[in-house]
Amino acid sequence: xxxxxxxxxxxxxxxxxxxxxxxxxxxxxxxxxxxxxxxxxxxxxxxxxxxxxxxxxxxxxxxxxxxxxxxxxxxxxxxxxxxxxxxxxxxxxxxxxxxxxxxxxxxxxxxxxxxxxxxxxxxxxxxxxxxxxxxxxxxxxxxxxxxxxxxxxxxxxxxxxxxxxxxxxxxxxxxxxxxxxxxxxxxxxxxxxxxxxxxxxxxxxx
Amino acid sequence: xxxxxxxxxxxxxxxxxxxxxxxxxxxxxxxxxxxxxxxxxxxxxxxxxxxxxxxxxxxxxxxxxxxxxxxxxxxxxxxxxxxxxxxxxxxxxxxxxxxxxxxxxxxxxxxxxxxxxxxxxxxxxxxxxxxxxxxxxxxxxxxxxxxxxxxxxxxxxxxxxxxxxxxxxxxxxxxxxxxxxxxxxxxxxxxxxxx
Numbered sequence: 001x002x003x004x005x006x007x008x009x010x011x012x013x014x015x016x017x018x019x020x021x022x023x024x025x026x027x028x029x030x031x032x033x034x035x036x037x038x039x040x041x042x043x044x045x046x047x048x049x050x051x052x053x054x055x056x057x058x059x060x061x062x063x064x065x066x067x068x069x070x071x072x073x074x075x076x077x078x079x080x081x082x083x084x085x086x087x088x089x090x091x092x093x094x095x096x097x098x099x100x101x102x103x104x105x106x107x108x109x110x111x112x113x114x115x116x117x118x119x120x121x122x123x124x125x126x127x128x129x130x131x132x133x134x135x136x137x138x139x140x141x142x143x144x145x146x147x148x149x150x151x152x153x154x155x156x157x158x159x160x161x162x163x164x165x166x167x168x169x170x171x172x173x174x175x176x177x178x179x180x181x182x183x184x185x186x187x188x189x190x191x192x193x194x195x196x197x198x199x200x201x202x203x204x205x206x
Numbered sequence: 207x208x209x210x211x212x213x214x215x216x217x218x219x220x221x222x223x224x225x226x227x228x229x230x231x232x233x234x235x236x237x238x239x240x241x242x243x244x245x246x247x248x249x250x251x252x253x254x255x256x257x258x259x260x261x262x263x264x265x266x267x268x269x270x271x272x273x274x275x276x277x278x279x280x281x282x283x284x285x286x287x288x289x290x291x292x293x294x295x296x297x298x299x300x301x302x303x304x305x306x307x308x309x310x311x312x313x314x315x316x317x318x319x320x321x322x323x324x325x326x327x328x329x330x331x332x333x334x335x336x337x338x339x340x341x342x343x344x345x346x347x348x349x350x351x352x353x354x355x356x357x358x359x360x361x362x363x364x365x366x367x368x369x370x371x372x373x374x375x376x377x378x379x380x381x382x383x384x385x386x387x388x389x390x391x392x393x394x395x396x397x398x399x400x401x
Contacts, residue, residue: 175290176299180228187221
């Protein structure tokens with residue numbers, strides 16, 4: 001009798017199933033187009049919501065609460081009540097933050113029945129989580145702006161560690177996080193559908 | 207059924223393990239490419255090479271362009287290729303996913319090499335087409351640059367990973383594998399089956 005060798009890695013074939021076929025490719029393209037159309041249609045109100053949520057979060061930790069964020073013309077305008085009235089208000093490009101919604105929509109469309117209640121519900125849960133990520137990214141962006149781009153004021157109010165934390169955190173989001181977030185959300189929530197469906201008897205055809 | 211519940215629980219654990227490894231690798235790779243010496247010695251020259259190749263392709267397409275460093279210029283339009291436009295971020299995502307996925311190292315390295323080449327090819331199409339759009343349809347440049355192409359390239363990276371991973375899944379399991387019994391007996395998985 002021989003003893004089976006202990007496995008030193010996971011068995012690939014027992015990993016969650018991935019199935020890419022022509023149907024999946026068509027659904028992906030349709031999901032991409034639908035996500036894009038939705039994104040274009042609702043970007044402006046979404047940016048207002050994002051500015052309100054991130055502004056509220058910054059205010060909650062700011063003493064005194066002076067930051068005011070406003071979304072207009074595809075930008076998030078950063079205003080502070082202690083800015084001199086004549087000084088220009090910085091504007092942050094908003095679409096860079098949240099265009100990854102399109103990726104999320106495309107990935108969730110890969111499933112076999114993306115519009116049936118369970119996967120569709122999970123898509124909106126993922127979209128809500130993505131909104132949370134967008135809010136946090138915007139907070140990092142604004143704090144990064146305060147920490148690095150307001151001249152002497154930045155140096156006086158933010159130390160080296162804080163500067164690296166806020167600016168580096170937002171840079172991570174720009175380079176890797178914004179692309180990884182939809183993938184991670186889909187892998188955790190969207191693909192779950194693929195593995196949790198009950199086994200169905202399959203008819204054999206000759 | 208207990209076996210079914212156990213299998214689902216095991217699948218969930220593997221899935222979480224994959225995500226944890228993926229996120230960790232992504233952070234490590236990010237720090238690597240964001241580190242100034244690596245950025246200056248590898249990323250910037252690599253981006254300049256992309257600019258030269260793109261300039262060459264644009265020349266073949268009849269555009270009269272000049273390339274200086276990471277910038278492509280013509281009399282109508284000029285563009286600076288920066289991080290985010292060099293395909294490195296998609297390669298980071300793809301590389302982290304491939305390395306996090308359970309597969310033999312040789313297969314992972316082959317996947318990495320082929321995937322990186324494919325991503326760069328797609329990115330070349332992106333840079334060339336964006337330059338053309340900027341020169342001939344400037345009104346469409348911003349949306350094409352930020353949303354369309356960026357999403358499309360990342361989506362291609364994800365799809366390349368899924369293609370590679372689905373191929374890896376169909377490979378027979380090691381014959382000497384111990385531990386939990388294999389649901390498919392090591393045979394290629396039927397597309398209709400659940401994990």
